[in-house]
Amino acid sequence: EAGVAQSPRYKIIEKRQSVAFWCNPISGHATLYWYQQILGQGPKLLIQFQNNGVVDDSQLPKDRFSAERLKGVDSTLKIQPAKLEDSAVYLCASSFHRGMSEQFFGPGTRLTVL
Amino acid sequence: RKEVEQDPGPFNVPEGATVAFNCTYSNSASQSFFWYRQDCRKEPKLLMSVYSSGNEDGRFTAQLNRASQYISLLIRDSKLSDSATYLCVVNITHSGYALNFGKGTSLLVTP
Numbered sequence: 001e002a003g004v005a006q007s008p009r010y011k012i013i014e015k016r017q018s019v020a021f022w023c024n025p026i027s028g029h030a031t032l033y034w035y036q037q038i039l040g041q042g043p044k045l046l047i048q049f050q051n052n053g054v055v056d057d058s059q060l061p062k063d064r065f066s067a068e069r070l071k072g073v074d075s076t077l078k079i080q081p082a083k084l085e086d087s088a089v090y091l092c093a094s095s096f097h098r099g100m101s102e103q104f105f106g107p108g109t110r111l112t113v114l
Numbered sequence: 115r116k117e118v119e120q121d122p123g124p125f126n127v128p129e130g131a132t133v134a135f136n137c138t139y140s141n142s143a144s145q146s147f148f149w150y151r152q153d154c155r156k157e158p159k160l161l162m163s164v165y166s167s168g169n170e171d172g173r174f175t176a177q178l179n180r181a182s183q184y185i186s187l188l189i190r191d192s193k194l195s196d197s198a199t200y201l202c203v204v205n206i207t208h209s210g211y212a213l214n215f216g217k218g219t220s221l222l223v224t225p
Contacts, residue, residue: 042201042203042215042218043201045212045213091157103160105158105159107156
């Protein structure tokens with residue numbers, strides 16, 4: 001079974017530029033999550049989707065971050081404009097449904113903002 | 115105060131040793147508890163769920179104390195392949211199933 005796919009794997013940009021990340025969850029998984037993991041810390045949830053609807057985006061910095069999951073399958077996360085403190089690994093995860101099911105993580109996108 | 119707190123380590127132990135990690139959480143409404151493992155520059159992967167009655171999976175034993183808001187992970191007979199960061203994870207089902215991660219405890223098992 002294919003896992004969670006993410007691209008690109010690495011991205012280097014300058015501050016104030018824009019960047020977008022893509023995620024394709026495991027087939028059949030209704031719930032999709034985006035996490036930000038800063039070096040030395042645990043992942044922090046940015047946004048959670050159930051199918052194509054947002055369940056929780058309380059920790060998403062909405063002035064610069066946006067995310068969508070238009071057809072309830074793959075998702076994109078965008079940062080515009082980027083700041084130095086956005087340097088982190090952006091992890092996408094999916095689960096079969098909300099509730100007790102295990103979350104499976106993709107390999108992440110490592111973003112460096114110069 | 116952070117919602118999930120762990121001793122960051124690093125814990126350096128010889129092969130065959132027993133090592134224990136501790137974790138505390140601040141929100142008494144927390145419902146579900148897990149240990150995830152994260153290898154260097156890799157994604158987190160579920161190691162085991164933690165149940166009130168305690169649970170064991172081979173060399174790994176997890177315990178939960180709801181009264182003290184405390185979770186533990188015990189690894190017996192450590193292997194070199196156990197070297198990783200162990201993340202304590204707590205869920206509060208108020209609006210979904212978002213996981214709150216601790217910073218992780220780093221373990222290095224040496225020959």
